[in-house]
Amino acid sequence: MKISNSGNLLFIGFMGVGKSTLAKELAKECGSVCLDTDKIIENMESKKIKKIFESKGEEYFRELEQKVAFWLEKNVRNSIISTGGGFIAVKNLKKIGKIIYLKSSFEGIIKRLENSPKAKEKLAKRPLLQDKKKAKELFKKRSDIYEKLADIIINIEKYKNEKDIIKELVKYH
Numbered sequence: 001m002k003i004s005n006s007g008n009l010l011f012i013g014f015m016g017v018g019k020s021t022l023a024k025e026l027a028k029e030c031g032s033v034c035l036d037t038d039k040i041i042e043n044m045e046s047k048k049i050k051k052i053f054e055s056k057g058e059e060y061f062r063e064l065e066q067k068v069a070f071w072l073e074k075n076v077r078n079s080i081i082s083t084g085g086g087f088i089a090v091k092n093l094k095k096i097g098k099i100i101y102l103k104s105s106f107e108g109i110i111k112r113l114e115n116s117p118k119a120k121e122k123l124a125k126r127p128l129l130q131d132k133k134k135a136k137e138l139f140k141k142r143s144d145i146y147e148k149l150a151d152i153i154i155n156i157e158k159y160k161n162e163k164d165i166i167k168e169l170v171k172y173h
Contacts, residue, residue, distance in 0.1 A: 007078035008097025009173055012146055014139050015085035015129055016109045017102045018156060018165075023082035025166050030173045033079040037068050037087055044068075049084070065090055072096045080173070088145055100172065101150035106139045108157045 009026070011019040020036050027034035038049055041064045045052055052061050069090035072081065081097060093099065104112070110132070129135045147153065152172055159165045 006073075006076065006095075006097050008072070008076060009080045009169075010093070010097040010099050011080070011082045011102055012088055012093075012099055012149065013085070013102035014104070014106070014109055014142060014146070016113045017104050018112065018162075019082040019102055022102065022156075022162065022165060022169065023080045025162060026169045026173065027080045029166055029170060030080070032173065035072070035076065035079055035081045037065060037072075037081065037083045040068050041065065041084075062086065062089060069093065069096060085142065088142065088149055093149060098151045098172065099149055100152045100154060100169070101146045103143075103146070103153055103155045104157050106136050109139075 009023075011023050013019055020038075023034050023036065026032070041052070041061070042048055044064065044067075047055070049061070052064070065084065065087050069087070069092050073092050073095045076096075079097075087093070113129075154165065154168060156165055159168070
Protein backbone atom coordinates (compact mmCIF):
# COMPACT_ATOMS: atom_id res chain seq x y z
CA MET A 1 0.00 0.00 0.00
CA LYS A 2 1.31 3.41 -1.00
CA ILE A 3 2.13 5.96 1.68
CA SER A 4 0.04 9.09 1.27
CA ASN A 5 1.58 12.19 -0.25
CA SER A 6 -0.93 14.38 1.58
CA GLY A 7 1.74 16.04 3.71
CA ASN A 8 -0.13 14.87 6.81
CA LEU A 9 1.57 13.45 9.88
CA LEU A 10 -0.62 10.93 11.66
CA PHE A 11 0.20 10.10 15.29
CA ILE A 12 -0.65 6.59 16.47
CA GLY A 13 0.04 4.91 19.78
CA PHE A 14 -1.66 3.62 22.89
CA MET A 15 -4.13 5.77 24.78
CA GLY A 16 -2.46 8.21 27.14
CA VAL A 17 0.91 8.22 25.36
CA GLY A 18 0.56 11.93 24.52
CA LYS A 19 -0.59 11.95 20.89
CA SER A 20 -2.97 14.91 21.28
CA THR A 21 -0.59 16.94 23.41
CA LEU A 22 2.38 16.42 21.09
CA ALA A 23 0.30 17.01 17.94
CA LYS A 24 -0.87 20.38 19.30
CA GLU A 25 2.66 21.39 20.27
CA LEU A 26 4.13 20.31 16.94
CA ALA A 27 1.41 22.16 15.03
CA LYS A 28 2.16 25.30 17.03
CA GLU A 29 5.89 24.91 16.37
CA CYS A 30 5.39 24.37 12.61
CA GLY A 31 2.46 26.73 12.05
CA SER A 32 0.30 23.80 10.96
CA VAL A 33 -3.27 22.73 11.54
CA CYS A 34 -3.83 20.14 14.24
CA LEU A 35 -6.76 17.74 14.13
CA ASP A 36 -7.76 15.17 16.73
CA THR A 37 -9.89 12.24 15.52
CA ASP A 38 -11.51 11.79 18.94
CA LYS A 39 -12.50 15.48 19.06
CA ILE A 40 -13.93 15.24 15.53
CA ILE A 41 -16.04 12.26 16.63
CA GLU A 42 -17.18 14.05 19.79
CA ASN A 43 -18.28 16.99 17.63
CA MET A 44 -20.09 14.70 15.17
CA GLU A 45 -22.02 13.03 17.98
CA SER A 46 -22.29 16.01 20.35
CA LYS A 47 -21.07 13.83 23.21
CA LYS A 48 -17.84 12.69 24.83
CA ILE A 49 -16.14 9.44 23.78
CA LYS A 50 -16.95 7.84 27.13
CA LYS A 51 -20.67 8.57 26.61
CA ILE A 52 -20.55 7.19 23.04
CA PHE A 53 -19.05 3.94 24.38
CA GLU A 54 -21.69 3.78 27.14
CA SER A 55 -24.69 4.54 24.94
CA LYS A 56 -23.83 2.93 21.61
CA GLY A 57 -20.85 0.67 22.25
CA GLU A 58 -17.35 0.23 20.89
CA GLU A 59 -18.42 -1.16 17.52
CA TYR A 60 -20.42 1.99 16.76
CA PHE A 61 -17.46 4.12 17.83
CA ARG A 62 -15.17 2.18 15.46
CA GLU A 63 -17.63 2.87 12.60
CA LEU A 64 -17.37 6.57 13.39
CA GLU A 65 -13.56 6.33 13.30
CA GLN A 66 -13.77 4.81 9.81
CA LYS A 67 -16.03 7.66 8.62
CA VAL A 68 -13.50 10.16 9.96
CA ALA A 69 -10.64 8.26 8.30
CA PHE A 70 -12.29 8.43 4.87
CA TRP A 71 -12.98 12.16 5.38
CA LEU A 72 -9.35 12.80 6.38
CA GLU A 73 -8.05 10.92 3.34
CA LYS A 74 -10.23 12.91 0.93
CA ASN A 75 -10.12 16.36 2.49
CA VAL A 76 -7.13 17.00 4.75
CA ARG A 77 -3.66 18.07 3.62
CA ASN A 78 -0.49 19.28 5.38
CA SER A 79 -1.94 18.74 8.86
CA ILE A 80 -0.89 17.05 12.06
CA ILE A 81 -3.44 14.49 13.17
CA SER A 82 -3.69 12.74 16.52
CA THR A 83 -5.74 9.57 16.68
CA GLY A 84 -7.40 7.42 19.26
CA GLY A 85 -5.52 4.31 20.34
CA GLY A 86 -7.69 1.99 18.23
CA PHE A 87 -7.74 4.16 15.11
CA ILE A 88 -5.20 1.74 13.61
CA ALA A 89 -8.11 -0.53 12.64
CA VAL A 90 -9.32 1.84 9.89
CA LYS A 91 -8.97 0.45 6.37
CA ASN A 92 -7.26 3.47 4.81
CA LEU A 93 -4.74 4.44 7.49
CA LYS A 94 -1.70 4.58 5.16
CA LYS A 95 -3.61 6.79 2.71
CA ILE A 96 -4.13 9.54 5.30
CA GLY A 97 -0.51 10.48 5.92
CA LYS A 98 2.92 9.54 7.20
CA ILE A 99 2.40 7.44 10.31
CA ILE A 100 4.38 8.26 13.44
CA TYR A 101 4.15 5.77 16.28
CA LEU A 102 4.65 7.40 19.67
CA LYS A 103 6.00 4.45 21.60
CA SER A 104 6.17 3.97 25.37
CA SER A 105 5.99 1.13 27.84
CA PHE A 106 2.60 0.52 29.48
CA GLU A 107 4.10 1.52 32.84
CA GLY A 108 5.48 4.71 31.26
CA ILE A 109 2.02 5.66 30.00
CA ILE A 110 0.36 5.03 33.37
CA LYS A 111 3.08 7.01 35.14
CA ARG A 112 2.68 9.88 32.63
CA LEU A 113 -1.09 10.00 33.21
CA GLU A 114 -0.86 9.71 36.99
CA ASN A 115 1.75 12.47 37.20
CA SER A 116 -0.07 14.87 34.89
CA PRO A 117 -2.23 17.80 35.94
CA LYS A 118 -5.85 16.62 36.07
CA ALA A 119 -4.68 13.00 36.39
CA LYS A 120 -8.04 11.64 37.59
CA GLU A 121 -9.87 13.37 34.75
CA LYS A 122 -7.40 12.04 32.16
CA LEU A 123 -7.74 8.48 33.44
CA ALA A 124 -11.53 8.70 33.76
CA LYS A 125 -12.11 9.84 30.17
CA ARG A 126 -10.49 6.68 28.76
CA PRO A 127 -13.11 3.90 28.93
CA LEU A 128 -10.69 1.16 27.90
CA LEU A 129 -8.19 2.13 30.61
CA GLN A 130 -10.55 1.58 33.55
CA ASP A 131 -9.45 -2.04 34.06
CA LYS A 132 -5.63 -1.91 34.12
CA LYS A 133 -5.21 -5.67 33.60
CA LYS A 134 -7.39 -5.63 30.47
CA ALA A 135 -5.73 -2.42 29.32
CA LYS A 136 -2.29 -4.01 29.59
CA GLU A 137 -3.49 -6.99 27.50
CA LEU A 138 -4.83 -4.56 24.89
CA PHE A 139 -1.51 -2.67 24.99
CA LYS A 140 0.42 -5.89 24.27
CA LYS A 141 -1.96 -6.79 21.44
CA ARG A 142 -1.73 -3.36 19.81
CA SER A 143 2.01 -2.72 20.25
CA ASP A 144 3.04 -5.02 17.39
CA ILE A 145 0.37 -3.53 15.14
CA TYR A 146 1.58 0.01 15.85
CA GLU A 147 5.15 -1.02 14.99
CA LYS A 148 4.12 -2.70 11.72
CA LEU A 149 2.05 0.26 10.56
CA ALA A 150 4.54 2.97 11.51
CA ASP A 151 6.66 4.83 9.00
CA ILE A 152 8.54 6.40 11.94
CA ILE A 153 8.84 5.20 15.54
CA ILE A 154 9.60 7.70 18.32
CA ASN A 155 10.26 6.11 21.71
CA ILE A 156 9.10 9.00 23.88
CA GLU A 157 10.69 7.54 27.02
CA LYS A 158 14.14 8.31 25.57
CA TYR A 159 13.51 12.05 25.83
CA LYS A 160 13.79 14.24 28.91
CA ASN A 161 10.74 16.37 28.15
CA GLU A 162 8.12 17.37 25.59
CA LYS A 163 10.34 20.04 24.03
CA ASP A 164 12.96 17.43 23.15
CA ILE A 165 10.31 15.21 21.56
CA ILE A 166 9.01 18.18 19.53
CA LYS A 167 12.56 18.91 18.30
CA GLU A 168 12.71 15.34 17.00
CA LEU A 169 9.23 15.47 15.44
CA VAL A 170 9.94 18.77 13.59
CA LYS A 171 12.38 16.81 11.39
CA TYR A 172 9.47 14.90 9.85
CA HIS A 173 7.18 17.81 9.00
